[in-house]
Amino acid sequence: MPILVTRAPAKINLTLHVLGRRAGDGYHELESLVAFTGAGDTLSLHPGEALALEVSGPTAGPAGPLDDNLVIRAARHLSRRRPGLRLGTFHLVKRLPVAAGIGGGSSDAAAALRLLGRSNGLDPTDPDLMDAARATGADVPVCLDPRARMMRGAGETIGAALGISPLPAILINPGIPVETAPVFRALGLMVGERYRPGPHPEIAEGADSEAVVASICPARNDLEAPALGLAPVIGEALQALSVEAGCRLARMSGSGATVFGLFVDRSAAVRAARRIRDRHPQWWVKPSLLR
Template sequence: MSATYRQHAPAKINLFLHVTGKRDDGYHLLESLVCFTEAGDVLNGELRDDGKITLAITGPMASPLSQAPAEDNLVIRAARLLQQEAQTTLGADLILDKRLPVASGIGGGSADAAATLRLLVDMWKLDLGTESLSRIALSLGADVPVCLNGKTTLMSGIGEKLNDFPELPSLPMVLINPGKPVSTPAIFKAREEDGFSDENLWDITAHYQSGAALAADLQECGNDLTLAATSILPEICDVLNALAREEGCLLARMSGSGATCFAIYDTTDQAEQAANTIASAHDDWWITPTQTLSEQASTLSNIGASFLD
């Protein structure tokens, strides 16, 4: 009987996101405080000894990915890069349970790629250093290194500079996507005249005992891509307004380049009530109540769990 390996690919939330510069090669420099939620995709895998890598995609958000060429999927790309780096003759049958919206600012594809690296390192019993994995992760996308890290992190540079942040209190959240994609390159192009934010505005040693205290300090920051994103997709404003109107909302903000937005609520009950109320009026939106992962839970999710079929 073969063992099945499983990895959680949690949604990545940019609590704030500042654009701090632009390199000569066109890459933008960012500074962002990133956390992860219990909501996410799930990746399962079984070992093959013939070197072949296959991918099946299931779940409520599978359709857009199923229609795209398999070679373009970040899961396949991550698996093949790792296979080449390790020079292994082993392969894998992978199944991605896609629960997060595609291209939505919460790192779905990046989280899937990071989960692939973690799963296959475990499945193939690889002894690769952090430097090798980080290099592979960054080659797959700017958000993959922070997703591989899997903890609350202050991310900077083009995604390669990661500073662990003191563990946050559990934050009840609601995530909403209006069901329409936005183009990240188009958003960066739309904000080119907006200038850049200052760096190092956030104290990476700060400890927070409550969501309210964190939200109060986050008011001093923002997401520099929001104005450009809303100019392209005005529905983002509708989402932010819906989140902010509900009782207990401490902060409502867009994550990444959108279009998914999040809100932090004072209590879990308020988050669930907000999700239910908004869903009753917007049945075409993707809406989920969740909470942030604790560092312990995130660490456990990064350990490949195997079990007999």
């Protein structure tokens, strides 16, 4: 069988509301509008009997031990649900920053499930794929079909694809890895405690970019303040975006340290990205379209 290839795009939390911390399992309950970018990792699969992973690319070094990689974990979870599943050797080209709040590892895992599904003739909606995604990690289910949608709970509840118009944007990672767990700890919620309740903005299916920006501007990322306390450089990146001509909204994604700016059009985003990159050559700066 020929080598199969897919893209693992970055996940951007356009909003991230923390509703509280669940009494049953202690997980934080979230509501988040998620979109995906053109920037991402690339994953290929050479189908075979044995499971293996090779990693290369500019951010391969910080990706961690291969045996603990989410690609391997996802494959193992699907294999448990599908005895006799044909596996193979994965080759992951890492381009996204690690521990960056953009779901790089989760998107890689979801890409692995898509490739295994194709290799084994599984329907993309096969429930075993979603079950394996949920078992692998909180952000993996929303990355399985990478299109803008709402995610709720601890990531296990996924809304329908919204089909929104592309949003011109810039992504910035200032080069500081930020682990998720310390950010949630800094939020300081006790098990069973509620936090900033209130309705999330409604996003209409097929909404154009004007409507999406108008809807999400009053929303927030509740992890931004605790992340800023741990990594103040996030504030510098937000400021760098907010002063650029054409920037309509600057906000942090996920638990940081990546931030994004939404711009009036793609040309404005490209020009601003060039200026920011010139001023901060050590930062990862990517103009993109969010979908």
